[in-house]
Amino acid sequence: MASIKDVAAAAGVSVATVSRVLNDHPSVSPDARTRVLAAVERLGYRPNAVARSLRTDQTRTLGLVISDVLNPYFTELARSVEEEARALGYSVIIGNADERPDLQDHHVRTLLDRRIDGLLVSPTDGGSPLMLDAARAGTPMVFVDRWIPGLDVPVVRADGRSAVRDLVAHLHGLGHRRLAIIAGPAATTTGSERVEAFREAMAEYGIPLPDAYIGQGDFQAESGRRVTEGFLGLDEPPEVVFAADNLMALGALDAVRARGLRVPHDIALAAFDDIPWFVHTDPPITAIAQPTGELGRAAVRALVDRIEGRPPRSVTLAARLVVRRSCGEDPNPPQSPSPVRRSTP
Amino acid sequence: MASIKDVAAAAGVSVATVSRVLNDHPSVSPDARTRVLAAVERLGYRPNAVARSLRTDQTRTLGLVISDVLNPYFTELARSVEEEARALGYSVIIGNADERPDLQDHHVRTLLDRRIDGLLVSPTDGGSPLMLDAARAGTPMVFVDRWIPGLDVPVVRADGRSAVRDLVAHLHGLGHRRLAIIAGPAATTTGSERVEAFREAMAEYGIPLPDAYIGQGDFQAESGRRVTEGFLGLDEPPEVVFAADNLMALGALDAVRARGLRVPHDIALAAFDDIPWFVHTDPPITAIAQPTGELGRAAVRALVDRIEGRPPRSVTLAARLVVRRSCGEDPNPPQSPSPVRRSTP
DNA sequence: CTGAAAGCGCTTACAG
DNA sequence: CTGAAAGCGCTTACAG
Known part of the structure; x- marks a missing residue:
């Protein structure tokens, strides 16, 4: 590749002048500028960012x-x-x-x-x-x-705290009392904070969050699957599973489906993080959306x-709750009956 | 940050020697190596990749x-x-x-x-x-x-050609004759190839692909939405929409839903590119999966x-068709009735 | 086995 | 306005 030396030679100036033109330094004569630019064009010269970085330390x-x-x-x-x-x-x-x-x-x-x-x-x-x-x-x-x-x-x-509180209010309003969470790694802030926010919001309704209802996930789909299977195998399975991120929610969905169960009929599901696909899943998933x-x-x-x-x-910034149908009866039914809605049992 | 000079000084050797031990050059005395490594450790030295790149030209x-x-x-x-x-x-x-x-x-x-x-x-x-x-x-x-x-x-x-042929066979078997495609930009190979493969496969069944059934998308969701709206507004809308990628399929789903229509009841949908969410959409989407x-x-x-x-x-490599339920009645019903299956009309 | 020195392609005070 | 020169942090023939 052409280097700054080649350009300087072609333009009949020093490399310093070429560098000045390239960096829009003010003190360059119009004539020199023109010749340098022409040479750059002719040679297809592109400055070497590696060299520049070494020199400028950025x-x-x-x-x-x-x-x-x-x-x-x-x-x-x-x-x-x-x-x-x-x-x-x-x-x-x-x-x-x-x-x-x-x-x-x-x-x-x-x-x-x-x-x-x-x-x-x-x-x-x-x-x-x-x-x-x-x-x-x-x-x-x-x-x-x-x-x-x-x-x-x-x-x-x-900060998802207030959105989590809205979620718990929503779940409580739907009559759910046995709420479980698929948590992220405790070593991450979002892993522990989301559990804490959930626990605190539940406490406001006098609902405890037993250890058996806290599943340890790692924010990836497979862990959501594994944890959900565990929940479903419990003597008294939870009525709701709240996945601390969208991939674990995907895993949870896989597990529920593998058991031949349905959301929200058999078990409700909500997720932290909203994604475009949540609108089209069966059923659409209630989620907490981050900006x-x-x-x-x-x-x-x-x-x-x-x-x-x-x-x-x-x-x-604040996160916000987006209610869809994965936790039960739509609490905000549309004014006019829409053909999109399924006739829920 | 410490440079190779600092390490050399600390170890009492030349920078050449430091460089040699760092690059596992064989001719370095065990003693020198030990001192250099100790200095590297002590100073928390990390080689500057920028300088190395400039010098080695890679x-x-x-x-x-x-x-x-x-x-x-x-x-x-x-x-x-x-x-x-x-x-x-x-x-x-x-x-x-x-x-x-x-x-x-x-x-x-x-x-x-x-x-x-x-x-x-x-x-x-x-x-x-x-x-x-x-x-x-x-x-x-x-x-x-x-x-x-x-x-x-x-x-x-x-190469999606054979998978597209499988898809068309599947659609034909389901009784569909009016097949439309949301294409990618004609300037891209995948944009034009997928349309051609679709057209050729349809020809084998004597089905034409009229211009009105070729929608011009750009591989992004919004274009899938727009094109699908166009299809739905036609005097004779297609029975099937094949989206040339998963994002346009998402847009298509949005458009269908916005119209209050249902897949596959009112219109069937298939997509190129398979993604984990397609298992959980309503309905699960038939797609062509790439390796x-x-x-x-x-x-x-x-x-x-x-x-x-x-x-x-x-x-x-070959792509393959993954049949799900978005094009109509499941052609491979499970042997035993499963509670997962919805009772289709 | 080791070091002094050149050089990668730039930028930038410095002197003119 | 311009150029010669130093120097960024490395690697690598070359000589010993």
């Missing part, structure tokens, strides 16, 4: 380490992150941890080695020494969705603020 | 430009690509074109500027000058899923072969 790249790309929530998050980053002149490199701390570590290490300007992470666990060291060493970092307490790192996330796009954008802005020397802000 | 990075990250098919593809790349010692940077040629170009350019070792692309269109030039200039490149004819670039893809993971892995192997000087091979 890569204009953000690292994003997410827990699971296959989870539509994170895919959407990644998309909004890339979009906002691009608008601000940054690229993003995504590392998929697949809910595995070792993989997360691998990606953090690779990203750090590549000298990304800043790191956006949704931690899979409590944080490895590598990540903690990086944070303490001053690597610009922002947590999205999940975070690690005790670190001076801004957090951008959704995913806004979270991604806010996270990027916080990180770029930090990188560029401005004080970054933590952001907490 | 980044050990693959670029992957996909048409739409929000499409579960591509997400899964991206995941398998990253997995295989990691196994072979490469990282991957994903660029999401969002089905927009301008964005695709942006990512190709950025990736090239970063001097990735090779490029995996699923082109959104017929290819911009930039991409064509890069291919002709010898940038290691492999097409996945979609490709651009006339270029000496290996292609890794699935996505295998495609991603094969594409990476071909690209790495090319990069490392081995002859790369094009690969074509």
Whole structure:
């Protein structure tokens, strides 16, 4: 590939002048500029970003380490992150941890080695020494969705507490009393917080959350399946299963179907995280929706603020309950009878 | 951050020696090695990949430009690509074109500027000058899923022809004669091929595919919605809509539901690309499944072969039809009555 | 086995 | 406005 030297030679100027033209430095004569631009065009020259990064000590790249790309929530998050980053002149490199701390570590290490300007992470666990060291060493970092307490790192996330309270009110109103949850890993904030929010909301109605109704999942479909099978095998199975993310809800659906049971007739189902498919599942699934796009954008802005020397802000946005039919009789029946609605028994 | 110089000073050796132990060069004394490793440990030294890349002229990075990250098919593809790349010692940077040629170009350019070792692309269109030039200039490149004819670039893809024939046989067997398709952009191979395969299979049954039954979509949900509305507004609407990808199927479902109609009672639906949610939609959707993971892995192997000087091979794998209930009466009823099955009218 | 030195492709004070 | 030169952090022939 043509290098800056080739361009300089072709334009009859020094490499310094070529560099100035390329970087829009003001002190370049119109004539020199024209010749350089012509040479660039003729040679099809493209600056080597690797060399530039080495010299300037900045890569204009953000690292994003997410827990699971296959989870539509994170895919959407990644998309909004890339979009906002691009608008601000940054690229993003995504590392998929697949809910595995070792993989997360691998990606953090690779990203750090590549000298990304800043790191956006949704931690899979409590944080490895590598990540903690990086944070303490001053690597610009922002947590999205999940975070690690005790670190001076801004957090951008959704607070689901009030939406969970709305969900429990909805379930209680439908007459459900035996409520179970498929939790995420206790090592993640979203893993423990969602259980706590659920327990607290239930307490307001005087309903306990027995251990047998807390299933330990890992945010992936297979665990939702396994936990749900366990629930269904109980002497007194729960009336409702609340999956702490959409993939575990998918697993739960698989398990219910495998047993030959129906939602919500035999067991009700609700999920944290809303996705477009929930409108079309059988039945449509009641879910707690996060403002995913806004979270991604806010996270990027916080990180770029930090990188560029401005004080970054933590952001907490509200999640909201979207009621559909997976927990029982539609509580908001349409005014006029619609042919879409199924005649429920 | 500590540099190789710091390590050299701390270990009392030259930077050359440090470099040698870091790269497992054989000629290093055990003593030197020990001291270097200790210094590395003590300083928390991590080699600067940017500097190494500049020097060695290789980044050990693959670029992957996909048409739409929000499409579960591509997400899964991206995941398998990253997995295989990691196994072979490469990282991957994903660029999401969002089905927009301008964005695709942006990512190709950025990736090239970063001097990735090779490029995996699923082109959104017929290819911009930039991409064509890069291919002709010898940038290691492999097409996945979609490709651009006339270029000496290996292609890794699935052949859906026989699965589409199976689908048409299935539809014909169900008594359907008015079959419509929501096509992808004609500029993409998968956009045009799927229509052709559909048309040819229909011809075998003496069924024509009129223009009115070919809707022009762009592989994204909104276009599926729009096209389906058009079909439903026809004097003689089709009995079946075949969406050329899963997102347009989602849009089609939205449109059908908005009209207060039901699948398959009022109109049948099938999709290219199978996803886990299709098992749980109302009704479960008949789809053509690609061996996505295998495609991603094969594409990476071909690209790495090319990069490392081995002859790369094009690969074509077969797709297969997965019959569910969205086209009408289940043609393979279970032997014993199952409580899962709905009593269809 | 080891080190001094060149060089990868840039950017940027410095001097003119 | 322009260029020569230093230097970013590495790797790797070359000489010893």
